[in-house]
Amino acid sequence: MKLEPVIGLEIHVQLKTKSKMFCGCDNAGENQPANTTICPICTGQPGTLPVINETAYRWGLKTAIALNCLIPEKTKFDRKNYFYPDLPKGYQISQYDLPIGQNGFYTIVAGDKKIKVGIVRVHLEEDSAKLYHSPAGDYSLVDFNRSGTPLLEIVTEPDFRSPAEAKAFLQELRLLMMYLKISDAEMEKGHLRCDANISLRPAGDVKLYTKTEIKNLNSFRSVERALAYEVKRQTKLWDENKVSNFQSTRGWNEQKGVTVEQRSKEGESDYRYFPEPDLPPFVITKKEITKLKAAIPELPNNRRERFKQDYDLSQKEIDFLITNEDYSDYLEGVISELEAWFVAERPKERGREFITQKKKIIHLAASWLINRLTKLIYDEKLSLKQVKITQENFAEFIKLIFQSKVNSLNAQEVLKIMFKTGGDPSDIVERKNLGQIGTSEELERIIEKVIKDNPLPVQQYRSGKTQTLQFLIGQVMKQTKGRADPNIVNGLIVSKLR
Numbered sequence: 001m002k003l004e005p006v007i008g009l010e011i012h013v014q015l016k017t018k019s020k021m022f023c024g025c026d027n028a029g030e031n032q033p034a035n036t037t038i039c040p041i042c043t044g045q046p047g048t049l050p051v052i053n054e055t056a057y058r059w060g061l062k063t064a065i066a067l068n069c070l071i072p073e074k075t076k077f078d079r080k081n082y083f084y085p086d087l088p089k090g091y092q093i094s095q096y097d098l099p100i101g102q103n104g105f106y107t108i109v110a111g112d113k114k115i116k117v118g119i120v121r122v123h124l125e126e127d128s129a130k131l132y133h134s135p136a137g138d139y140s141l142v143d144f145n146r147s148g149t150p151l152l153e154i155v156t157e158p159d160f161r162s163p164a165e166a167k168a169f170l171q172e173l174r175l176l177m178m179y180l181k182i183s184d185a186e187m188e189k190g191h192l193r194c195d196a197n198i199s200l201r202p203a204g205d206v207k208l209y210t211k212t213e214i215k216n217l218n219s220f221r222s223v224e225r226a227l228a229y230e231v232k233r234q235t236k237l238w239d240e241n242k243v244s245n246f247q248s249t250r251g252w253n254e255q256k257g258v259t260v261e262q263r264s265k266e267g268e269s270d271y272r273y274f275p276e277p278d279l280p281p282f283v284i285t286k287k288e289i290t291k292l293k294a295a296i297p298e299l300p301n302n303r304r305e306r307f308k309q310d311y312d313l314s315q316k317e318i319d320f321l322i323t324n325e326d327y328s329d330y331l332e333g334v335i336s337e338l339e340a341w342f343v344a345e346r347p348k349e350r351g352r353e354f355i356t357q358k359k360k361i362i363h364l365a366a367s368w369l370i371n372r373l374t375k376l377i378y379d380e381k382l383s384l385k386q387v388k389i390t391q392e393n394f395a396e397f398i399k400l401i402f403q404s405k406v407n408s409l410n411a412q413e414v415l416k417i418m419f420k421t422g423g424d425p426s427d428i429v430e431r432k433n434l435g436q437i438g439t440s441e442e443l444e445r446i447i448e449k450v451i452k453d454n455p456l457p458v459q460q461y462r463s464g465k466t467q468t469l470q471f472l473i474g475q476v477m478k479q480t481k482g483r484a485d486p487n488i489v490n491g492l493i494v495s496k497l498r
């Protein structure tokens with residue numbers, strides 16, 4: 001029997017607000033000494049009252065809107081009760097039956113497959129403190145710096161059919177958080193945490209079977225590996241007819257590469273949810289939603305689609321640009337300069353040739369940005385923000401290459417000077433005499449001289465030893481100090497020798 005995996009994700013995103021979810025404490029406590037960014041509220045002292053962080057609330061709404069969720073007219077917070085040493089109040093303030101967003105979706109591309117991933121819910125809550133267990137296991141310490149950090153929980157429908165699809169979604173969600181500028185979303189630092197649930201079923205079946213939940217997935221790689229391990233383990237259970245109806249929780253052991261059975265999962269009833277009496281329910285107005293909608297930038301999945309449609313770039317180039325938002329923003333600026341110039345140059349021209357040429361120049365810009373400028377930036381350990389080349393000058397530089405006013409070898413030289421000085425490319429070309437010699441008289445004169453000075457190779461070429469042509473081209477390139485286009489030189493020499 002052929003089996004298919006049914007996978008869903010539950011993701012926690014740490015919001016990078018200045019202060020915590022319900023108090024004014026510094027939210028950047030992860031880099032501070034233990035227990036220094038705390039107050040009576042986030043350490044759960046009796047008699048204190050929580051106050052909602054407005055920014056966290058708006059960012060939560062913004063995410064729910066970006067994930068195409070239905071936004072309720074009214075939302076509220078609830079207490080989720082459980083006893084654990086990292087939870088000072090004995091309950092976590094979370095959202096239960098009226099989350100900030102429900103029934104959404106987000107479309108991603110995994111491999112060649114486009115998947116519309118259902119979003120069950122998006123809700124706000126607070127994080128717990130952090131426990132440190134002594135190596136000998138004889139004592140534990142609590143750091144409350146993280147206690148009360150705003151978290152956004154996002155739960156997907158079980159819409160993934162392979163571990164790779166789940167990983168692709170998580171990576172896409174990370175990009176979304178970065179584009180919305182609400183979280184650094186670094187998995188390794190715990191800003192983005194993921195639990196995955198998985199069951200198998202006979203391919204084609206629509207029923208959902210009892211799922212297993214996997215905890216402690218703290219890298220994209222471990223999400224994929226742990227799920228792949230579970231597929232293997234559960235396939236064996238199906239083969240042996242030992243599939244259990246009992247929902248279980250397993251932890252991922254990165255070193256051993258296996259999942260290990262943990263406690264059985266609490267049901268919702270074990271948490272005894274009830275409305276948070278210190279925070280009254282609040283109303284979300286249509287006006288507020290409209291305002292937030294307008295503030296959402298172009299999302300990574302849409303931008304990827306548009307780049308593919310409009311710019312004719314390779315998958316690798318698109319992936320680089322989408323994961324490096326600053327580079328795609330920079331490129332867009334360059335492109336709009338180039339497009340304006342291109343239209344001005346060809347006011348009456350339209351149609352297929354116009355589009356082909358336009359795509360060609362955009363591709364040229366993307367490729368010089370990704371392959372050449374990036375290398376200079378990385379070599380100097382800089383960021384794109386620190387680069388002196390304006391988008392206008394970069395566009396000018398691309399124009400020079402496009403119009404064959406500078407060949408690609410000398411263009412690299414020009415780019416290096418621009419990178420160092422921030423200078424104007426046309427200026428640099430003129431000053432350093434790096435401009436390309438086209439089919440000018442100067443070039444013809446040099447070619448005639450090379451033919452005259454090298455009678456032997458010329459004779460050999462004429463008697464059929466055509467390899468000597470490369471030698472003659474090399475001589476011309478040398479005489480022009482690399483300013484000629486080798487293809488043009490080739491054509492001219494051949495016609496002269498005939």
Ligand SMILES: [Zn+2]
Nearest residue numbers: 023025039042
């Ligand atoms: Zn506090």
